[in-house]
Amino acid sequence: MDAAVTVTDLVVHRGPRRVLHEVGCTVPPGQVTGLLGPSGSGKSTLMRAIVGVQQVRSGSVTVLGRPAGSAELRSRVGYVTQAPSVYADLTVRENARYFAALYGRGAAAADAAIADVGLSDAAGQLVEELSGGQRGRASLACALVGEPEVLVLDEPTVGLDPVLRVELWGRFHALADAGTTLVVSSHVMDEAGRCDRLLLLREGRLLSDSTPAELRTRTGSDDLEEAFLSLVRETEEVAA
Amino acid sequence: MTTTLSPSLTTATAGRVLRQLSHDHRTVAMLLVLPSALLGLLYLVWSDVPTRPGQPDTFDRVGLIMLGVFPFVVMFLVTSIAMLRERTSGTLERLLTTPLSRPDLLLGYGAAFGLAAALQAVVTVTVATTVYGLDVAGPLALVVLIAVVDAVLGVALGLLASAFARSEFQAVQFMPVIVLPQFFLCGLLVPREQLPGWLQVVSDALPLTYAVEALQEVGRSTEATGTMWTDVGVVAGAALLALGLAAATLRRRTS
Numbered sequence: 001m002d003a004a005v006t007v008t009d010l011v012v013h014r015g016p017r018r019v020l021h022e023v024g025c026t027v028p029p030g031q032v033t034g035l036l037g038p039s040g041s042g043k044s045t046l047m048r049a050i051v052g053v054q055q056v057r058s059g060s061v062t063v064l065g066r067p068a069g070s071a072e073l074r075s076r077v078g079y080v081t082q083a084p085s086v087y088a089d090l091t092v093r094e095n096a097r098y099f100a101a102l103y104g105r106g107a108a109a110a111d112a113a114i115a116d117v118g119l120s121d122a123a124g125q126l127v128e129e130l131s132g133g134q135r136g137r138a139s140l141a142c143a144l145v146g147e148p149e150v151l152v153l154d155e156p157t158v159g160l161d162p163v164l165r166v167e168l169w170g171r172f173h174a175l176a177d178a179g180t181t182l183v184v185s186s187h188v189m190d191e192a193g194r195c196d197r198l199l200l201l202r203e204g205r206l207l208s209d210s211t212p213a214e215l216r217t218r219t220g221s222d223d224l225e226e227a228f229l230s231l232v233r234e235t236e237e238v239a240a
Numbered sequence: 241m242t243t244t245l246s247p248s249l250t251t252a253t254a255g256r257v258l259r260q261l262s263h264d265h266r267t268v269a270m271l272l273v274l275p276s277a278l279l280g281l282l283y284l285v286w287s288d289v290p291t292r293p294g295q296p297d298t299f300d301r302v303g304l305i306m307l308g309v310f311p312f313v314v315m316f317l318v319t320s321i322a323m324l325r326e327r328t329s330g331t332l333e334r335l336l337t338t339p340l341s342r343p344d345l346l347l348g349y350g351a352a353f354g355l356a357a358a359l360q361a362v363v364t365v366t367v368a369t370t371v372y373g374l375d376v377a378g379p380l381a382l383v384v385l386i387a388v389v390d391a392v393l394g395v396a397l398g399l400l401a402s403a404f405a406r407s408e409f410q411a412v413q414f415m416p417v418i419v420l421p422q423f424f425l426c427g428l429l430v431p432r433e434q435l436p437g438w439l440q441v442v443s444d445a446l447p448l449t450y451a452v453e454a455l456q457e458v459g460r461s462t463e464a465t466g467t468m469w470t471d472v473g474v475v476a477g478a479a480l481l482a483l484g485l486a487a488a489t490l491r492r493r494t495s
Binding site for chain 1: 493
């Protein structure tokens with residue numbers, strides 16, 4: 001099957017600094033691909049390039065066979081930024097209904113998306129009255145409401161309690177089983193094991209593009225955190 | 241990059257902006273009451289000054305023009321802050337990844353605040369003519385219309401200015417930069433023909449000048465004049481031009 005996202009030799013500069021160094025990778029359709037790496041490794045920049053809001057120096061990003069950011073992709077690709085980007089002075093329901101309208105969907109779709117993230121009880125509350133974790137889920141609901149084919153989620157589980165985290169990962173896999181392609185970033189390695197595929201980024205370079213099982217075999221480590229560290233050492237030895 | 245308009249998305253956006261406004265009761269109250277209160281202060285300022293025979297009453301002259309200036313200033317400020325909030329909260333970046341086009345977004349803002357301005361103008365014009373006895377020769381509906389067009393101009397310039405502001409501190413300082421020169425040169429403080437020649441040329445290029453002239457026409461004539469309609473057209477054109485420029489400065493891809 002064709003890749004949902006293909007990134008080729010992507011170079012991105014922010015100010016004088018190069019934040020992505022000729023990154024190349026593919027994201028298979030209908031799976032959860034994890035984008036893992038420490039804070040500042042370029043995860044958000046890569047995600048912004050995939051949704052087409054990042055200025056790129058060179059290279060290309062193709063999503064569902066079209067250049068990233070094409071007008072035609074905007075109803076097919078959903079994006080949730082790291083900081084919850086919803087209107088704090090609207091209720092959860094008003095937020096979801098607005099984004100539903102932008103994707104040409106109605107109030108029923110908005111209510112379903114709110115239920116999906118477990119916020120039905122808080123639907124009438126203003127977002128500014130919610131906890132950080134609830135805001136994040138409200139933000140997620142506003143992307144789910146469009147039923148996108150590709151869903152790009154920047155650190156969606158930060159600040160969530162473990163029970164909710166497990167629930168959300170279950171939700172992500174249910175979406176993938178239904179055919180949605182998910183790209184989910186995280187800086188906590190214990191989430192890596194929940195992904196079907198892993199992209200490891202460090203200092204703007206792609207260290208690995210594999211399944212968690214392949215990574216464990218390759219590094220001879222059962223612990224993915226340990227596996228990541230041995231990959232870092234490996235690349236530093238090559239560089240030296 | 242789409243620039244195609246979708247009336248349903250523009251309406252959804254205008255509805256969303258109005259819903260945000262409606263949750264903020266104090267702002268709604270200030271929008272509706274503040275211009276009337278300030279106009280009342282102006283009324284008192286001139287209340288003891290005798291009117292010279294044959295001269296128009298000063299409050300009639302100044303008060304009428306303030307009916308056009310208030311919505312322009314208020315909507316400029318409200319919009320530039322609202323748009324800056326869209327930028328800093330990340331909602332703007334998110335909107336740019338959805339099917340919403342940039343003109344849809346900007347027209348949505350224009351429609352929402354234009355509607356708020358219409359309500360404001362109805363309240364202010366009613367209070368001015370009944371409580372303060374403001375004397376207008378022409379139909380009051382035209383005063384409301386001009387106030388709304390002025391408000392839309394304020395919205396459009398506010399959206400444009402917010403593109404150049406990195407912080408709220410900068411955004412609020414654009415208000416005097418954009419508003420005060422237009423106010424000084426619009427013909428209220430000094431009749432335009434008494435301005436130095438080059439300032440007359442500058443005044444000719446500023447949209448508020450035409451808004452003020454339109455209001456003066458309504459103040460003088462019992463019926464709508466051709467000059468008034470031309471003036472309204474110029475102000476509306478300037479608003480559309482500013483909206484177009486604002487759309488052009490709204491970058492989908494940022495660094």
